[in-house]
Amino acid sequence: MNRIHFACVASPIVLAIGVAAGTASADGEPYRETYPHAQIDPARGFEGDVGFSDTIQYWRSEQALQRHAGWVGDPEQQWRLNWKFMDLDRVDLHPGHFAVDTGAARATALARRDPRFLSCLGEGGEKLAGLAASYPKYDAALGRVVTVEDRIESCAAAAPGEKVPQGSVANNEISVWFKSLSAGTPIRVDIGDARVMAAYRRGETLFYAKTGQLNFACASCHVPGSIMGHRLRGETPTTPFADAAHYPTYRTPVSMLESIQQRFARCHGQMRTQALAPGDPAYVDLEVFMTVLSNGYPMSVPSAR
Numbered sequence: 001m002n003r004i005h006f007a008c009v010a011s012p013i014v015l016a017i018g019v020a021a022g023t024a025s026a027d028g029e030p031y032r033e034t035y036p037h038a039q040i041d042p043a044r045g046f047e048g049d050v051g052f053s054d055t056i057q058y059w060r061s062e063q064a065l066q067r068h069a070g071w072v073g074d075p076e077q078q079w080r081l082n083w084k085f086m087d088l089d090r091v092d093l094h095p096g097h098f099a100v101d102t103g104a105a106r107a108t109a110l111a112r113r114d115p116r117f118l119s120c121l122g123e124g125g126e127k128l129a130g131l132a133a134s135y136p137k138y139d140a141a142l143g144r145v146v147t148v149e150d151r152i153e154s155c156a157a158a159a160p161g162e163k164v165p166q167g168s169v170a171n172n173e174i175s176v177w178f179k180s181l182s183a184g185t186p187i188r189v190d191i192g193d194a195r196v197m198a199a200y201r202r203g204e205t206l207f208y209a210k211t212g213q214l215n216f217a218c219a220s221c222h223v224p225g226s227i228m229g230h231r232l233r234g235e236t237p238t239t240p241f242a243d244a245a246h247y248p249t250y251r252t253p254v255s256m257l258e259s260i261q262q263r264f265a266r267c268h269g270q271m272r273t274q275a276l277a278p279g280d281p282a283y284v285d286l287e288v289f290m291t292v293l294s295n296g297y298p299m300s301v302p303s304a305r
């Protein structure tokens with residue numbers, strides 16, 4: 001019987017035992033199947049969807065969304081809009097908007113306890129607007145690639161009192177507030193940084209790696225020719241391009257904010273794969289991969305899904 005590891009070196013968690021009975025490779029590493037790789041060029045950012053799902057023509061811009069507004073509510077067509085009609089102020093006021101205010105209040109309270117909280121978020125400067133659009137990024141002091149949610153947790157850790165761990169309501173609310181200050185700013189993850197690109201490549205490998213009791217990869221649902229575009233228990237998986245732009249999002253079905261890493265955990269649940277905790281190195285790598293696929297697309301927080 002063979003063991004399947006999802007998270008390579010950084011966090012070798014045994015995910016599923018039993019289904020994909022394979023053989024060990026010559027070097028003794030567990031055999032693992034991969035979904036065939038799609039051709040994705042990280043340099044193209046969200047425009048990489050051209051020639052991929054090609055749904056980008058329906059959601060690339062406000063005008064494109066307007067032209068296809070008639071698809072909203074039509075289960076056969078709606079998925080082609082990549083849910084982009086639910087961003088920002090395109091929908092009526094929803095709890096995601098209130099999270100901006102609660103998050104701001106939480107940040108103010110933290111800054112009152114320790115003023116360094118805001119300068120830590122601002123990377124030494126006072127200006128926070130636009131900054132969130134360059135995440136995830138390599139941080140020399142921390143010695144790792146950090147996401148916005150990791151930054152919030154680390155900055156808050158220095159202030160006395162309540163901690164703000166990734167995955168908590170407080171962390172998601174502060175993240176929505178911080179990212180809303182970059183709303184409309186095109187995402188610009190620095191793919192010129194070798195450490196960011198190394199994380200991208202690891203994330204890419206995870207995206208195609210089959211895991212869990214169903215032996216599914218992320219790609220089994222999110223690339224053309226897979227389940228993408230087909231209904232699966234009431235939901236239709238869409239293209240992975242430009243997804244990172246609207247997280248954390250307010251999830252209407254469960255009435256709560258959800259970070260992108262919590263979404264990964266939800267998808268892992270659908271794959272019958274053991275979910276990882278927010279902040280796990282494997283989820284950071286996947287977030288880098290997905291955010292590079294959002295490069296160039298405007299940050300769209302707050303949003304609802």
Ligand code: HEC
Nearest residue numbers: 083216217218220221235236237238243263264267270271
């Ligand atoms: C069994 C099918 C399935 C698998 C496998 C799967 N997902 Fe999903 N995923 C979905 C569905 C269905 C949705 C909701 C519809 C949508 O937005 O695409 C979704 C949504 C998402 C979203 C949110 C998209 C948005 O617009 O908000 C992200 C991000 C995501 N998946 C990433 C992943 C990653 C990373 C993996 C692998 C760890 C994965 N998914 C594996 C079915 C799947």
